[in-house]
Amino acid sequence: MDIQERIFSIDSADTFNELCLEVYRFQKAHCALYSRYLDLLGKTETDVRHYTQIPFLPIDFFKTQQVLASGKQAEIIFSSSGTTGMVASQHHVAELAWYERSFRSGFQRFYGAVEDIAILALLPSYLERSGSSLIYMVDDLIAQSQHPASGYFLYNHEDLYQQLLALQQGGTKTLLIGVTYALLDFCEQYQLDFPELIVMETGGMKGKRKEVIREELHTILRQGFGVENIHSEYGMTELLSQGYSSGKGIFQTPPWMKVLMRDTNDPLSLVEQGKTGALNVIDLANYYSCSFIATQDLGKLHLDGSFEILGRFDNSDIRGCNLLVQ
Numbered sequence: 299m300d301i302q303e304r305i306f307s308i309d310s311a312d313t314f315n316e317l318c319l320e321v322y323r324f325q326k327a328h329c330a331l332y333s334r335y336l337d338l339l340g341k342t343e344t345d346v347r348h349y350t351q352i353p354f355l356p357i358d359f360f361k362t363q364q365v366l367a368s369g370k371q372a373e374i375i376f377s378s379s380g381t382t383g384m385v386a387s388q389h390h391v392a393e394l395a396w397y398e399r400s401f402r403s404g405f406q407r408f409y410g411a412v413e414d415i416a417i418l419a420l421l422p423s424y425l426e427r428s429g430s431s432l433i434y435m436v437d438d439l440i441a442q443s444q445h446p447a448s449g450y451f452l453y454n455h456e457d458l459y460q461q462l463l464a465l466q467q468g469g470t471k472t473l474l475i476g477v478t479y480a481l482l483d484f485c486e487q488y489q490l491d492f493p494e495l496i497v498m499e500t501g502g503m504k505g506k507r508k509e510v511i512r513e514e515l516h517t518i519l520r521q522g523f524g525v526e527n528i529h530s531e532y533g534m535t536e537l538l539s540q541g542y543s544s545g546k547g548i549f550q551t552p553p554w555m556k557v558l559m560r561d562t563n564d565p566l567s568l569v570e571q572g573k574t575g576a577l578n579v580i581d582l583a584n585y586y587s588c589s590f591i592a593t594q595d596l597g598k599l600h601l602d603g604s605f606e607i608l609g610r611f612d613n614s615d616i617r618g619c620n621l622l623v624q
Contacts, residue, residue, distance in 0.1 A: 305317055305321075305582045305585070308554050309553065314556070315349050318349035318352065318589075319352075321589050322346060322349075323343060324585070325585075325589065326343065328367040331588075332355055349556075355588045355590060355592060357536055360389060365587045366390040370392040370586050372390035372391060373394050374391050374434075375388055375391070376430070377389075377428075377429035377430075377535060379423065379427060389431070391586075391587070392586035396538055396585060397435075397538045400539045400540075401435045401540060402442070404539055405540075410471075412442045415443055415471045415473050416445040417440050417443045417475070418447070418448065418461065418472065419475050419476070420480045421476060422453060422480055423480075431535055431538075435540075445470070447465055447470070455484050455488060456488075462474070462495065466494070471494070472494070474523075475498040475499075476499060476500065481519055481522075485518060485519060489524070491524035492524050493524055493525055496529055497529060498529040498530060500530075500533075512547050530543040532607065536591055537583075539555040539583045539584075541557070541605070547606045555579070555580060557578070557603075558599065559597065560578050565592065569599075571599050571600065572598070572601060573599075575598075576611070577593045577596070577605070579591045579593055596609045596610060
C-alpha cells in the first residue's frame with residue numbers, strides 16, 4: 299500500500315502516530331526549508347518519538363519561501379487572498395491528486411455523497427481573483443454533485459433566492475457555501491424558512507463589512523435562512539485538508555488531520571487539552587510540502603479532539619480565510 303493510501307486509511311491513534319513520524323522523517327530529508335528549520339532548532343530524528351514532539355513550521359514561511367520537497371515541481375500554486383499591502387502566502391502543490399482525495403474524502407465523511415447534494419456557492423470575492431484553493435475545491439464538488447441546480451452566484455441574489463425556494467419545494471438536500479459578508483448581504487434582502495438547508499460560512503468580511511463576533515453573525519444567519527445551526531469550514535491556502543463545524547463553532551477534523559495547541563509564550567511547547575493557545579495543525583495530505591504548520595490562529599482544544607477558533611494574534615495579518623474573532 300503506497301503512502302497516500304495509508305494516510306487516507308488511518309483508523310487508529312497508533313497508525314496516525316506512526317505515519318506522522320514517517321512523514322516527519324521524509325520531510326526532514328526532502329524539504330530543504332523544513333530541514334534547515336529543524337537544524338536551527340537542533341532537532342534530530344532520535345529526539346522525536348511521538349507526533350507531539352514534532353516541531354511545527356511557522357506559517358509565515360509560506361509568504362517568503364517555497365515549501366516543496368526536492369525533486370518536485372508544483373502542479374498548481376494556490377495563493378491566499380490577503381488585502382492590499384499584505385504579502386500573500388503561496389502553497390506549491392506537487393500533486394493535485396493529494397488535494398482532491400483529501401477534500402473529497404473529508405467532505406463525504408462529514409456530509410455524505412456529494413452526488414446527492416445540490417451545492418450552491420456564494421463566493422464573489424474568491425471568484426474575482428485567481429489561485430484560490432477554496433474555488434478549486436468548490437468547482438470540483440459542484441461538478442461531482444451532478445445536480446442541475448448546483449453552481450455559483452455572484453451578486454444575483456434574486457436568482458439564488460428563487461433557486462433555494464425551488465430546491466426546498468423539491469425536497470432536495472442542499473448546501474449553500476458562502477463568504478460571510480455575502481451571506482449577510484443576502485439576508486438583508488431575503489428571508490427563508492428552510493430548516494433542512496445546510497448553510498456553511500467560510501469566514502471573512504474581505505473589508506466589505508465591520509467584523510462581528512461569531513454568536514451575533516450566526517444569529518443573523520440562522521434567522522435569515524430559518525435554520526437551527528450555521529456550519530463552518532476551517533481551511534487555508536497552506537493546508538490541503540479542512541475541518542468542519544456543524545454548529546456553535548466546534549470543529550472536527552478527518553483522521554489524517556489533527557489540531558494541537560501551543561503555548562503563546564513558548565511556541566515550542568504544547569498546552570493541555572481544554573486550555574486556550576495557538577493552533578498547530580497536522581495535515582498529512584501536505585506530504586510534499588510540510589505537514590506540521592504553526593498557524594496564527596488562537597483557539598481551544600477539547601478532550602474529544604474537536605476545537606474552536608477564538609481569534610488571531612494581534613500582530614498577524616488578517617487572513618483571507620480566517621474565522622471571526624469570538
